[in-house]
Amino acid sequence: xxxxxxxxxxxxxxxxxxxxxxxxxxxxxxxxxxxxxxxxxxxxxxxxxxxxxxxxxxxxxxxxxxxxxxxxxxxxxxxxxxxxxxxxxxxxxxxxxxxxxxxxxxxxxxxxx
Amino acid sequence: xxxxxxxxxxxxxxxxxxxxxxxxxxxxxxxxxxxxxxxxxxxxxxxxxxxxxxxxxxxxxxxxxxxxxxxxxxxxxxxxxxxxxxxxxxxxxxxxxxxxxxxxxxxxxxxxxxxxx
Numbered sequence: 001x002x003x004x005x006x007x008x009x010x011x012x013x014x015x016x017x018x019x020x021x022x023x024x025x026x027x028x029x030x031x032x033x034x035x036x037x038x039x040x041x042x043x044x045x046x047x048x049x050x051x052x053x054x055x056x057x058x059x060x061x062x063x064x065x066x067x068x069x070x071x072x073x074x075x076x077x078x079x080x081x082x083x084x085x086x087x088x089x090x091x092x093x094x095x096x097x098x099x100x101x102x103x104x105x106x107x108x109x110x111x112x113x
Numbered sequence: 114x115x116x117x118x119x120x121x122x123x124x125x126x127x128x129x130x131x132x133x134x135x136x137x138x139x140x141x142x143x144x145x146x147x148x149x150x151x152x153x154x155x156x157x158x159x160x161x162x163x164x165x166x167x168x169x170x171x172x173x174x175x176x177x178x179x180x181x182x183x184x185x186x187x188x189x190x191x192x193x194x195x196x197x198x199x200x201x202x203x204x205x206x207x208x209x210x211x212x213x214x215x216x217x218x219x220x221x222x223x224x225x226x227x228x229x230x
Contacts, residue, residue, distance in 0.1 A: 031216060040226070042119070042206060043157075045218040088156060092215040101147060101208075101215055103157040 004091055004104035012110040019076040021107040023089030024069075030092040032065055034074050035103075037086045046074075046087075081113040116140050119207055119222025126197055126229055134192045134225045136207030142187035143209040147219070148180075151204040163190040197229040 004025035013019055023032070031050045035043040049056045049065045049072065056063050062075040076083055089104040116139040126132050136146055144165045149157040161182050162170040169182035181193040194201055206224040211217055 030214065033218060035221075040204070040224070042117075042221040042223040043208075045220070048218055050216070090219075100159065100162070101210075101219060102159060103149075106156045108154075 004089055004102065006087075006089060006104040006107045008107060009105070010108045010110070012112065013079055015079060015081055015111055015113050017079055019079050019083070019109055019111070021074045021087055021089075021109070023072045023074070023104045025072075025089075025091045025102075025104070026070065027091075027093050029067070032063075032072050032092070033090045034061075034063060034072075035088045035090060037088065037106075039086075043088070076109075079109075079111045081111050083111050084109060117207065117209055117220045117222045119225055121225060122223060123226045124228070126227070128198055128229055129196055131193055131195045132197055132227060134194075134205055134207075134227075136190045136192070136209075136222050138188045138209045138220075141209075141211050143190075143211070144187060144213060145210065146184060146190040147208045147210075148182065148190075148192050149206045149208070151206060151224075153204075157206060160192075165190075194227065197227070199229045202227055202229045 004023050006023045033048045034046040037043045047058045047063050049063050060077045065072045086106050086108050088106045093100045118137040120135045146163040148160045150160050151157045159172050160175045163182045163184040165184045165187050171177045184190040204224050208219045208221045210219045
Protein backbone atom coordinates (compact mmCIF):
# COMPACT_ATOMS: atom_id res chain seq x y z
CA UNK A 1 0.00 0.00 0.00
CA UNK A 2 1.15 3.51 -0.75
CA UNK A 3 -0.68 4.90 2.19
CA UNK A 4 1.32 7.08 4.54
CA UNK A 5 1.32 6.79 8.28
CA UNK A 6 0.73 9.52 10.77
CA UNK A 7 1.51 9.85 14.39
CA UNK A 8 0.20 10.32 16.86
CA UNK A 9 -3.13 8.70 16.04
CA UNK A 10 -4.77 10.91 18.61
CA UNK A 11 -3.64 14.08 20.34
CA UNK A 12 -5.34 16.03 23.10
CA UNK A 13 -4.03 19.44 24.14
CA UNK A 14 -5.14 22.54 25.98
CA UNK A 15 -6.20 25.62 24.09
CA UNK A 16 -3.21 27.86 23.42
CA UNK A 17 -0.73 25.00 23.21
CA UNK A 18 0.98 23.94 20.01
CA UNK A 19 0.07 20.71 18.21
CA UNK A 20 2.52 18.74 16.12
CA UNK A 21 1.57 15.91 13.82
CA UNK A 22 3.95 13.78 11.80
CA UNK A 23 3.53 11.96 8.52
CA UNK A 24 5.79 9.33 7.01
CA UNK A 25 5.52 7.91 3.53
CA UNK A 26 7.16 5.26 1.43
CA UNK A 27 7.81 6.43 -2.11
CA UNK A 28 9.05 9.37 -4.12
CA UNK A 29 6.54 12.17 -4.18
CA UNK A 30 5.70 15.21 -6.25
CA UNK A 31 4.18 17.04 -3.35
CA UNK A 32 2.62 16.49 0.03
CA UNK A 33 -0.59 18.09 1.17
CA UNK A 34 -2.28 18.45 4.53
CA UNK A 35 -6.04 18.34 4.93
CA UNK A 36 -8.47 18.78 7.76
CA UNK A 37 -11.71 16.90 8.24
CA UNK A 38 -14.41 17.72 10.70
CA UNK A 39 -16.45 14.73 11.81
CA UNK A 40 -18.55 13.27 8.99
CA UNK A 41 -17.67 16.00 6.56
CA UNK A 42 -15.55 16.49 3.46
CA UNK A 43 -11.93 17.53 3.55
CA UNK A 44 -10.55 21.02 3.54
CA UNK A 45 -7.15 21.74 2.06
CA UNK A 46 -4.69 23.37 4.46
CA UNK A 47 -1.33 23.57 2.78
CA UNK A 48 0.69 22.04 -0.06
CA UNK A 49 4.45 21.60 0.03
CA UNK A 50 6.35 20.54 -3.06
CA UNK A 51 9.16 18.02 -3.06
CA UNK A 52 11.79 20.73 -3.58
CA UNK A 53 10.55 22.76 -0.62
CA UNK A 54 11.53 22.23 2.99
CA UNK A 55 9.18 24.47 4.92
CA UNK A 56 5.99 26.45 4.37
CA UNK A 57 3.87 28.67 6.53
CA UNK A 58 0.25 29.63 6.37
CA UNK A 59 -1.16 31.60 9.26
CA UNK A 60 -0.81 29.45 12.38
CA UNK A 61 0.29 26.45 10.32
CA UNK A 62 3.85 25.42 9.66
CA UNK A 63 4.70 22.44 7.50
CA UNK A 64 8.10 20.87 7.04
CA UNK A 65 9.19 18.25 4.56
CA UNK A 66 12.24 16.02 4.72
CA UNK A 67 12.40 13.98 1.54
CA UNK A 68 15.53 12.12 2.70
CA UNK A 69 13.58 10.78 5.66
CA UNK A 70 10.32 10.63 3.74
CA UNK A 71 8.54 12.54 6.43
CA UNK A 72 6.58 15.71 7.02
CA UNK A 73 5.26 17.51 10.04
CA UNK A 74 2.35 19.88 10.60
CA UNK A 75 2.58 22.34 13.46
CA UNK A 76 -0.47 24.27 14.59
CA UNK A 77 0.52 27.08 16.92
CA UNK A 78 -1.65 28.69 19.58
CA UNK A 79 -4.34 26.08 19.12
CA UNK A 80 -8.02 26.88 19.46
CA UNK A 81 -11.01 24.72 20.30
CA UNK A 82 -12.16 25.17 16.70
CA UNK A 83 -9.02 23.35 15.54
CA UNK A 84 -10.51 20.13 16.88
CA UNK A 85 -10.69 17.83 13.84
CA UNK A 86 -8.90 15.01 12.08
CA UNK A 87 -5.82 15.93 10.10
CA UNK A 88 -4.53 13.94 7.17
CA UNK A 89 -1.42 14.15 5.08
CA UNK A 90 -1.77 13.20 1.44
CA UNK A 91 1.08 12.32 -0.83
CA UNK A 92 1.06 12.67 -4.57
CA UNK A 93 2.81 9.55 -5.70
CA UNK A 94 4.62 9.54 -9.00
CA UNK A 95 3.79 6.51 -11.11
CA UNK A 96 4.15 5.39 -14.69
CA UNK A 97 0.41 5.38 -15.15
CA UNK A 98 -0.17 8.84 -13.80
CA UNK A 99 0.17 10.56 -10.49
CA UNK A 100 -1.86 9.18 -7.61
CA UNK A 101 -3.08 10.72 -4.44
CA UNK A 102 -2.88 8.78 -1.18
CA UNK A 103 -3.90 9.71 2.32
CA UNK A 104 -2.14 8.98 5.57
CA UNK A 105 -3.81 7.30 8.50
CA UNK A 106 -4.71 10.59 10.14
CA UNK A 107 -4.36 12.28 13.51
CA UNK A 108 -7.40 13.08 15.59
CA UNK A 109 -6.78 16.36 17.39
CA UNK A 110 -8.81 17.49 20.36
CA UNK A 111 -8.24 21.00 21.70
CA UNK A 112 -9.70 21.44 25.15
CA UNK A 113 -11.04 24.94 25.88
CA UNK B 114 -12.17 28.55 -5.14
CA UNK B 115 -13.45 25.46 -6.84
CA UNK B 116 -16.58 23.87 -5.55
CA UNK B 117 -17.36 20.21 -5.75
CA UNK B 118 -20.96 19.16 -5.30
CA UNK B 119 -21.63 15.61 -4.19
CA UNK B 120 -25.13 14.18 -4.05
CA UNK B 121 -26.81 12.71 -2.13
CA UNK B 122 -25.29 13.50 1.24
CA UNK B 123 -27.03 10.55 2.86
CA UNK B 124 -28.72 7.49 1.47
CA UNK B 125 -30.23 4.39 2.99
CA UNK B 126 -30.92 1.48 0.73
CA UNK B 127 -31.98 -2.11 0.99
CA UNK B 128 -29.53 -4.91 0.55
CA UNK B 129 -29.34 -5.98 -3.09
CA UNK B 130 -30.28 -2.65 -4.60
CA UNK B 131 -28.01 -0.20 -6.41
CA UNK B 132 -27.15 3.33 -5.40
CA UNK B 133 -25.76 6.10 -7.58
CA UNK B 134 -23.64 8.90 -6.17
CA UNK B 135 -22.93 12.00 -8.22
CA UNK B 136 -19.90 14.23 -8.09
CA UNK B 137 -19.98 17.53 -9.93
CA UNK B 138 -17.15 19.98 -10.43
CA UNK B 139 -18.84 23.37 -10.50
CA UNK B 140 -15.97 25.75 -11.14
CA UNK B 141 -13.70 24.04 -13.61
CA UNK B 142 -13.54 21.16 -16.01
CA UNK B 143 -12.02 18.13 -14.39
CA UNK B 144 -10.48 15.51 -16.61
CA UNK B 145 -9.73 13.46 -13.53
CA UNK B 146 -11.80 12.82 -10.45
CA UNK B 147 -11.08 10.51 -7.55
CA UNK B 148 -13.36 8.35 -5.46
CA UNK B 149 -12.56 7.45 -1.88
CA UNK B 150 -14.17 5.35 0.80
CA UNK B 151 -13.79 6.07 4.47
CA UNK B 152 -14.82 3.79 7.31
CA UNK B 153 -15.48 5.25 10.77
CA UNK B 154 -12.41 6.68 12.44
CA UNK B 155 -10.23 5.58 9.54
CA UNK B 156 -8.46 7.33 6.71
CA UNK B 157 -9.62 7.78 3.16
CA UNK B 158 -8.88 4.86 0.90
CA UNK B 159 -8.57 5.57 -2.78
CA UNK B 160 -10.99 3.37 -4.69
CA UNK B 161 -10.53 4.53 -8.25
CA UNK B 162 -9.43 7.31 -10.52
CA UNK B 163 -12.14 8.46 -12.87
CA UNK B 164 -10.98 9.68 -16.26
CA UNK B 165 -13.27 11.62 -18.56
CA UNK B 166 -14.05 9.71 -21.71
CA UNK B 167 -12.24 6.55 -20.71
CA UNK B 168 -12.42 3.69 -18.26
CA UNK B 169 -11.72 4.31 -14.62
CA UNK B 170 -8.55 3.00 -13.03
CA UNK B 171 -9.35 0.93 -9.97
CA UNK B 172 -7.11 0.32 -6.99
CA UNK B 173 -6.14 -3.20 -6.13
CA UNK B 174 -8.89 -5.00 -4.28
CA UNK B 175 -11.70 -2.76 -5.51
CA UNK B 176 -14.23 -4.63 -7.64
CA UNK B 177 -14.88 -2.67 -10.81
CA UNK B 178 -18.10 -4.54 -11.51
CA UNK B 179 -19.45 -3.65 -8.10
CA UNK B 180 -18.38 -0.03 -8.05
CA UNK B 181 -19.24 1.32 -11.46
CA UNK B 182 -17.73 4.66 -12.35
CA UNK B 183 -18.89 6.79 -15.23
CA UNK B 184 -17.15 10.03 -16.11
CA UNK B 185 -19.28 11.08 -19.01
CA UNK B 186 -18.44 14.77 -18.98
CA UNK B 187 -15.75 17.09 -17.73
CA UNK B 188 -17.91 18.14 -14.81
CA UNK B 189 -19.65 14.97 -13.73
CA UNK B 190 -18.54 11.61 -12.44
CA UNK B 191 -20.87 9.03 -10.95
CA UNK B 192 -20.18 6.09 -8.68
CA UNK B 193 -22.79 3.34 -8.65
CA UNK B 194 -22.65 0.77 -5.89
CA UNK B 195 -24.33 -2.26 -7.39
CA UNK B 196 -26.05 -5.01 -5.42
CA UNK B 197 -25.23 -3.24 -2.20
CA UNK B 198 -24.56 -5.21 0.96
CA UNK B 199 -24.33 -4.02 4.56
CA UNK B 200 -20.53 -4.19 4.40
CA UNK B 201 -20.67 -1.52 1.68
CA UNK B 202 -22.00 0.91 4.25
CA UNK B 203 -19.42 3.65 4.40
CA UNK B 204 -18.65 7.29 3.71
CA UNK B 205 -17.87 7.89 0.03
CA UNK B 206 -16.04 11.05 -1.01
CA UNK B 207 -15.05 12.38 -4.40
CA UNK B 208 -12.36 14.88 -5.20
CA UNK B 209 -11.16 16.85 -8.19
CA UNK B 210 -7.96 18.60 -9.04
CA UNK B 211 -7.50 21.36 -11.58
CA UNK B 212 -4.02 20.06 -12.28
CA UNK B 213 -3.64 16.79 -14.21
CA UNK B 214 -0.40 16.06 -12.37
CA UNK B 215 -2.01 16.83 -9.00
CA UNK B 216 0.45 19.61 -8.31
CA UNK B 217 -2.23 21.83 -6.82
CA UNK B 218 -4.72 21.34 -4.05
CA UNK B 219 -7.57 18.93 -4.50
CA UNK B 220 -11.15 19.89 -3.80
CA UNK B 221 -13.45 17.49 -2.05
CA UNK B 222 -17.15 16.88 -2.06
CA UNK B 223 -18.96 16.82 1.25
CA UNK B 224 -19.26 13.07 1.06
CA UNK B 225 -22.12 10.59 0.90
CA UNK B 226 -23.04 8.48 3.90
CA UNK B 227 -24.32 5.18 2.56
CA UNK B 228 -26.16 2.83 4.86
CA UNK B 229 -27.24 -0.54 3.51
CA UNK B 230 -29.89 -2.29 5.56
